[in-house]
Amino acid sequence: MNKFIQLIYYDLEQYTLGGIMVKLRYIMCLVFIAILSTTLITGCGNDSEESQSQQGDQLQVVTSFYPLYYLVSEIGGEHVNVEQLVATGVDPHDWSPKSQDIKNIIKADAFLYLGAGFEGWVPDILSGIESDSDVHVVETSNGLDLIHLDDDHEGEEHHEDEASEHQEEEEHHEDEASGHNHSHSDIDPHVWTSPKQAIELADQIKLALIEIDPDHKDDYEANFSELSAELEEIDQAFESMVQQANRKEFVVSHQAYSYIARDYGLVQQSIMGLSPEQEPTSQQLIEIQEFIQANNIKYILFEDLTSPELAETIAEDLNLEVMALNPLEGLTEEQQQNGDDFLSLMRDNVNVLEQVLQ
Numbered sequence: 001m002n003k004f005i006q007l008i009y010y011d012l013e014q015y016t017l018g019g020i021m022v023k024l025r026y027i028m029c030l031v032f033i034a035i036l037s038t039t040l041i042t043g044c045g046n047d048s049e050e051s052q053s054q055q056g057d058q059l060q061v062v063t064s065f066y067p068l069y070y071l072v073s074e075i076g077g078e079h080v081n082v083e084q085l086v087a088t089g090v091d092p093h094d095w096s097p098k099s100q101d102i103k104n105i106i107k108a109d110a111f112l113y114l115g116a117g118f119e120g121w122v123p124d125i126l127s128g129i130e131s132d133s134d135v136h137v138v139e140t141s142n143g144l145d146l147i148h149l150d151d152d153h154e155g156e157e158h159h160e161d162e163a164s165e166h167q168e169e170e171e172h173h174e175d176e177a178s179g180h181n182h183s184h185s186d187i188d189p190h191v192w193t194s195p196k197q198a199i200e201l202a203d204q205i206k207l208a209l210i211e212i213d214p215d216h217k218d219d220y221e222a223n224f225s226e227l228s229a230e231l232e233e234i235d236q237a238f239e240s241m242v243q244q245a246n247r248k249e250f251v252v253s254h255q256a257y258s259y260i261a262r263d264y265g266l267v268q269q270s271i272m273g274l275s276p277e278q279e280p281t282s283q284q285l286i287e288i289q290e291f292i293q294a295n296n297i298k299y300i301l302f303e304d305l306t307s308p309e310l311a312e313t314i315a316e317d318l319n320l321e322v323m324a325l326n327p328l329e330g331l332t333e334e335q336q337q338n339g340d341d342f343l344s345l346m347r348d349n350v351n352v353l354e355q356v357l358q
């Protein structure tokens with residue numbers, strides 16, 4: 001025993017405390033450097049590999065506005081990198097592209113827009129990029145059962161503010177130049193608001209993705225099935241809500257729900273026109289008031305992205321309540337933060353209409 005303790009003392013004398021610490025520090029240093037360099041090397045390696053493969057494999061898709069962005073994200077899944085041009089909180093009716101947006105379209109593998117005259121800026125861009133881009137351009141409303149308007153609403157255009165009047169003129173100019181007949185006055189573009197039509201849009205998007213990227217056909221079809229099952233569920237909710245409703249008429253500020261009205265047998269009366277800025281004529285205001293009184297309407301439905309001022313004035317005058325129905329044209333910052341999406345807002349619309357149609 002004594003011998004053993006003596007041995008330890010001997011060892012301690014040989015390797016002084018300072019000597020041990022130096023050795024320890026040296027070893028720790030080596031270990032630390034080894035760990036650090038391994039992390040750095042593997043870390044960097046993974047990062048560059050990952051971003052390279054993502055850039056290489058993922059389809060770069062530019063969409064015009066939120067509903068298309070949502071549908072493409074859901075159907076494309078991990079195989080697509082989707083961008084929406086109209087930013088969160090911005091009304092797509094007022095939007096027009098900046099030069100960076102056009103550059104992004106040119107660089108993309110695919111550019112998906114709605115058509116039906118909704119994006120008045122598209123024909124101009126398409127004629128501009130034809131020669132220097134091989135981007136696949138898809139008009140997603142192509143082949144859908146669109147609502148063509150009668151001539152009753154043509155007068156509305158003259159009552160827009162200067163900004164939209166200017167835009168409208170530009171659109172007409174574009175229409176003439178490109179030979180397109182689409183404009184706000186003959187097709188109602190709000191086709192995405194009805195779950196039945198959203199399924200059709202999703203189907204068009206699925207077909208487009210398969211055509212551009214046939215290698216991932218199975219995934220696109222599986223993602224589409226999942227999405228359309230959810231949309232069919234909402235469609236059923238609309239059907240049973242309408243069956244149980246006491247009335248079919250509803251009054252909205254922005255004329256964005258003609259497809260819901262058509263697909264579920266409801267009657268929409270709007271205060272503003274197809275664009276939220278289109279104010280009614282005094283004759284139309286009289287008709288709206290008559291409609292409200294004749295049908296014993298209790299609510300006016302407005303939306304989040306535009307000011308409900310006129311709707312509120314009418315609501316006040318006629319002692320009506322104001323509620324929000326969502327045209328699903330885009331998310332507000334708040335909705336985005338709350339985790340709302342196209343489907344959750346569509347479900348909210350079922351609940352709002354259920355109350356309004358009681």
Ligand SMILES: [Zn+2]
Pocket residue numbers: 093190254255256274275276327329
């Ligand atoms: Zn709209």
